[in-house]
Amino acid sequence: MHKTIAVLGLAAALALGVSSVALAAGEKVSVITPYLAATATGEMIEAFKAKAAEYQWTVDVVDTAGDMGAFASRVEDATTSGANAIVLVSVDPAQIQDQVDKAKAASIPVVTIDGAKNAATALNVTSDNYVLGETMTKFLFEQLGGKGNIVRFFHSAHPGVHQREIALDDALKANAEIKQVGEHYVQVPGQIDDSRSAMDALLLANPGDGAINAVWAAWDEPGIGANLAIEAAGRKGIIIAGIDGNPQAIELIKGCTAYVGTVRQGFGEMANIAADQLNAILAGGPPEKDELFAPVELITRDSLGVTCN
Amino acid sequence: MTRTNLNRFGTLIAFVLLCVGFSIAAPQAFASPANVFNLVQQMATLAIVATAATLVMTISEFDLSVGFSASLAAVICFVLFGQGYDVWLAVPAALLAGLAGGAANGVLVARFGIPSFVATLALGTILSGFAFGLSGGQSLFQSVPDTFKALARGEVLGIPVLGFWIVGVLGVAAFVLTQTEFGRRLKAIGGNAQAARLAGLPIMRDVIVTFAIAGGLSALAGLLLAARLGSVQHTMGEPLLLPAYAAVFIGTTASPTGAPTVAGTLLGVAITGVMVNGMTIVGVEPFVQKIMTGGIILVAVLLRRVGRAK
Numbered sequence: 001m002h003k004t005i006a007v008l009g010l011a012a013a014l015a016l017g018v019s020s021v022a023l024a025a026g027e028k029v030s031v032i033t034p035y036l037a038a039t040a041t042g043e044m045i046e047a048f049k050a051k052a053a054e055y056q057w058t059v060d061v062v063d064t065a066g067d068m069g070a071f072a073s074r075v076e077d078a079t080t081s082g083a084n085a086i087v088l089v090s091v092d093p094a095q096i097q098d099q100v101d102k103a104k105a106a107s108i109p110v111v112t113i114d115g116a117k118n119a120a121t122a123l124n125v126t127s128d129n130y131v132l133g134e135t136m137t138k139f140l141f142e143q144l145g146g147k148g149n150i151v152r153f154f155h156s157a158h159p160g161v162h163q164r165e166i167a168l169d170d171a172l173k174a175n176a177e178i179k180q181v182g183e184h185y186v187q188v189p190g191q192i193d194d195s196r197s198a199m200d201a202l203l204l205a206n207p208g209d210g211a212i213n214a215v216w217a218a219w220d221e222p223g224i225g226a227n228l229a230i231e232a233a234g235r236k237g238i239i240i241a242g243i244d245g246n247p248q249a250i251e252l253i254k255g256c257t258a259y260v261g262t263v264r265q266g267f268g269e270m271a272n273i274a275a276d277q278l279n280a281i282l283a284g285g286p287p288e289k290d291e292l293f294a295p296v297e298l299i300t301r302d303s304l305g306v307t308c309n
Numbered sequence: 310m311t312r313t314n315l316n317r318f319g320t321l322i323a324f325v326l327l328c329v330g331f332s333i334a335a336p337q338a339f340a341s342p343a344n345v346f347n348l349v350q351q352m353a354t355l356a357i358v359a360t361a362a363t364l365v366m367t368i369s370e371f372d373l374s375v376g377f378s379a380s381l382a383a384v385i386c387f388v389l390f391g392q393g394y395d396v397w398l399a400v401p402a403a404l405l406a407g408l409a410g411g412a413a414n415g416v417l418v419a420r421f422g423i424p425s426f427v428a429t430l431a432l433g434t435i436l437s438g439f440a441f442g443l444s445g446g447q448s449l450f451q452s453v454p455d456t457f458k459a460l461a462r463g464e465v466l467g468i469p470v471l472g473f474w475i476v477g478v479l480g481v482a483a484f485v486l487t488q489t490e491f492g493r494r495l496k497a498i499g500g501n502a503q504a505a506r507l508a509g510l511p512i513m514r515d516v517i518v519t520f521a522i523a524g525g526l527s528a529l530a531g532l533l534l535a536a537r538l539g540s541v542q543h544t545m546g547e548p549l550l551l552p553a554y555a556a557v558f559i560g561t562t563a564s565p566t567g568a569p570t571v572a573g574t575l576l577g578v579a580i581t582g583v584m585v586n587g588m589t590i591v592g593v594e595p596f597v598q599k600i601m602t603g604g605i606i607l608v609a610v611l612l613r614r615v616g617r618a619k
Contacts, residue, residue, distance in 0.1 A: 060592045067548035069534050070585070073351040077589040080347055081338040094450050095540040098462060156446040157542050185446045 026056040027282055030078035033089040034071045035158075035188065036063030039221065040244045040267050041090045044113050047271035048087065055279055057084075066188055068095060075099040078108075085109045085278055092116040092159040109281045113274045114267075116159050123287040125274040126160065127265040127296050132243050133164030133218075135298055136263045137171040140214055140241040141178055143260060148213030151182040151202050153195055153222035161218045164243060168216055181206060186222045195225025203233050214239045220246035220262055230258050245299055253301055256308035260301060266294035320563040320573075320609065324580050331587035338590045346469050350537065352582040353461070353471035354379075357530040358546075359553040359560075359574045360482045361523035366557055366569045367486065368516060369499040370425035372523050374414060374433030375553060379531030379546025381440040382407045386457070386532055387449040387541045396457045404528050410436055411524015415517030429520075440543040450540035461536035474533060475575075478526065483571035495519060499568070556581055559609045580605070 029052060035041045045061055052059045060078075064070035071091070076099055078086050086103055093100045093112055100120040103110050109122040117124045140150070156162045172180060182205065184198035199215070206212045215230075215238065217223030223242035230238050238258050242249055245264025252259035273294060277287040301308060332340040358375050365372040382403035389399035410432065417428035461471050486492035494515055497505045506512055530549065535541045559580055560573025581602065588598045 058592075060589075061594075062589055065548070066544065068538060068540070068542055068545050069354060070548065072538050073347070073586070074589055076347045076351065077344075077586055080341065080344040081335065081590040092448065095448055095538065095542075097450070097539045098458070098537065154446075157448045157544075159448070162447065185441065 026058055027084040028058045028060070028082075029085045029087060029278070030060050030062065030074075030081075030083040031087045031089060032062045032064070032071065032074050032078065033091065034064045034066050034068060035090045036061070037065065038090065038188065038191070038219075039246050039248075040219065040265065041114070043267045044089055044271045047268040048089075048113070048275055051272050051275035055275065072096040072099045075103065079103045079106050083108060084282060085111065087274065087278070088112045088115055088121075090114045090158065090160075093118040093121050109278070111274050111278050111281070113270050114160060114265075117291045122281055122290070123274065123277050124291045125270045125277070126291070126293060127270070128293050129160040129163035130167050132263050132265060132296055133167030134171070135296060136164070136241050136243050136261065137168050137216065139261050139263075139298055139300065140216060140239070141171060141175055143239055143241075144178065144213055146175060147177040149179050149181040149206075149211060150214045150216050151184070151199075151206075151212055151226075152180055152216045152218075153184050153186050153198070153226065154218045155186045155188060155191075155222075164218050181212060184222075186218070191221045192225040192228075195222035196228045197225075199226040199229035200233070203229060203235055209237060212238055214241070215258075217242035220244040220249040223259060223262075224248055224252065227252055227257055227259050245297070250299060250304070253299065254304055254306050256301070256306065262299050264297040264299050266296070269294040318563070320559065320576060320580070324576060324583070327580065327583050327587065331583065331591065334591045335587070339587055344586070344590070346464070348582055348586055349469045349472040349475070350461075351586060352578050353469075353475050354530040354534040354537070355549060355552055355556065355582065356475050356575060356578045357478050357526050357533070358549045359556040359578050360479055360571060361526035361530070362553045362557050363560070363569045363571055363574045364482065364486070364495070364519050364526075365425070365523050367495045367499045368519055369502070370418060370516070370520075371554075372411075372414060372429045372520060372527075373426065373550060374410065374429040374436060375523065375527040375530075376546040376548065376550040377433035377436040377440070378407045378410050378524050378527035379534065379549060380541075380543055381410070381436045381443075381531070381546075382528030383531040383535035383541040383545060384440040384444045384449070384543055386535065387453065388443050390452045390454065390457070391449065393452075396454055400457070400460075400532060403532055404525055407528020407531075408521050408525040411527070412517055412521035414524065415520030418520065419513040419516035437543070437547070444541065444543040446543060448540055448542050453539055458536050458539055461533045471533065471537070474529075478529070479571050479575055486571060491515070491518075496568070552581055555606045559606060562609045 031045055033041055049059050062074045064074060075096055079102055086108055092115055100110055104120040112121055112124040114126050115124050154165050182202045187194040215223060215226045220242035223240045227240055239260045240258050241261040243263045245262050249259055249262045273292055281287055338344060361375050385406050386399045386403040389402060414429050414432050417423045418425045463470050494510050498512055498515060531546045556577030557569050557574050559577030561567050561569055563573040563576050564570050584602055
């Protein structure tokens with residue numbers, strides 16, 4: 001009997017709890033991502049929420065922690081619950097085409113940030129990921145003097161990251177004296193720890209001076225993990241470059257560590273553009289274009305005014 | 310209602326109360342036919358994987374490779390699509406891979422005596438490596454035939470196609486466990502393997518067959534998930550593992566003996582599915598969702614233990 005009472009009590013408490021959730025006035029916007037644990041994704045969502053507050057929207061944020069099945073389900077939930085708009089962050093909507101099509105059929109505009117263009121979505125706001133990869137790779141290869149050995153940290157499941165990898169592949173073809181001597185597919189979430197462990201192994205596998213000259217990180221968090229491994233091993237002569245302009249990576253650049261450069265994506269800018277465009281869409285108008293790019297910026301010791309001995 | 314019935318049906322009543330609570334909180338959305346349709350779709354793959362877990366737990370073993378098997382089957386299928394093969398070859402090939410992986414688990418456990426926790430984790434990790442290698446780590450969503458997508462989309466007579474999969478798979482599993490000699494042997498093995506061996510039951514064969522079925526069901530779940538999404542990632546099945554076992558454990562609270570049952574597992578799947586769906590619809594913060602979902606699983610299992618100890 002006690003068991004029954006306790007279970008019923010728990011259910012009743014939950015029922016009362018959910019009943020008391022008050023829906024604020026204004027448009028209801030569902031923001032859904034499988035990658036909230038990634039700093040950049042979190043930054044975009046926070047920026048979007050801040051902008052949404054200006055527009056007096058009610059924003060629900062859902063994270064499915066890398067679970068694409070749950071991601072599809074939550075998009076369905078948002079459609080069913082009658083959200084005024086759905087914002088998908090850091091994901092290609094083609095991966096859940098059926099759910100996006102249903103949202104469109106329900107006349108719910110879907111906007112992607114850091115995603116990809118799709119016939120069923122109203123707008124994608126992103127950086128040109130190939131340009132990001134190209135900019136970082138060019139800088140890294142210049143730092144190496146056009147010659148050396150690199151290791152690659154990548155995650156091809158993310159469509160934007162994959163574009164950066166393509167930029168690296170193209171650059172390697174054009175620079176025969178730069179060799180890739182190792183690579184690691186980064187696990188998400190847990191990307192920093194995973195990358196540190198992988199770099200530990202790569203350093204052990206390539207112990208000689210000059211065996212590894214640089215780390216190419218498809219985004220900053222793997223680079224941060226690699227930096228931890230390099231510092232722990234006390235290895236010199238290895239440089240790291242990444243992408244995203246992660247604040248921790250910028251601190252590492254300022255601190256004269258192995259981290260020498262990152263390309264800042266305008267994450268806040270992307271979110272602001274998306275919110276402004278969504279505001280126009282909710283007012284009944286079309287977006288400016290179906291895909292808009294936020295500006296990118298190369299951040300190095302030079303650009304930060306840092307001198308290292 | 311007697312005290313015994315209250316104890317037995319407490320979990321079911323809790324499920325009903327959850328539905329009532331969400332219906333009050335979001336009457337237009339949660340209780341709508343469209344959301345019920347969604348819920349059935351969302352629960353299907355978990356229900357099938359949880360059924361695989363139920364079968365293995367019936368013989369008092371664990372299969373930690375279910376999510377990996379699901380991923381690998383989906384990847385194999387989509388890679389074959391990419392090479393121009395049609396549904397009639399790709400789907401059986403993927404299911405066979407799941408059956409083979411499951412049978413290998415069974416051999417490791419029954420023939421070589423490796424604890425199932427270790428054997429299935431190790432083999433699952435190997436399967437995940439194959440899935441990663443075959444997919445190249447990329448999301449696959451090209452060249453998917455509409456006939457394949459139809460396996461998990463749309464409706465028949467107003468019922469989602471995935472609902473028929475739930476009824477079919479869980480119905481057969483429940484029938485096998487409760488109405489066949491094979492099912493009774495599995496319960497005997499789970500209840501006391503030593504006694505079952507002394508009674509002359511074909512333990513090794515039954516264990517291997519059970520793991521093979523679990524692998525096949527996991528592969529089927531992976532294929533249905535892929536058909537529903539229209540895309541495949543090499544890790545897509547892995548998040549199914551913990552919710553599947555959570556559903557089985559919740560389901561045992563509805564069982565008079567505390568043993569896993571297919572009906573109990575379905576109830577566990579429904580509770581976890583409704584909680585996540587309902588909390589999303591009413592806008593509960595993500596961290597609260599996780600706390601409440603974990604909390605109810607913990608409470609359910611604790612109550613089961615308290616109940617059994619009495």
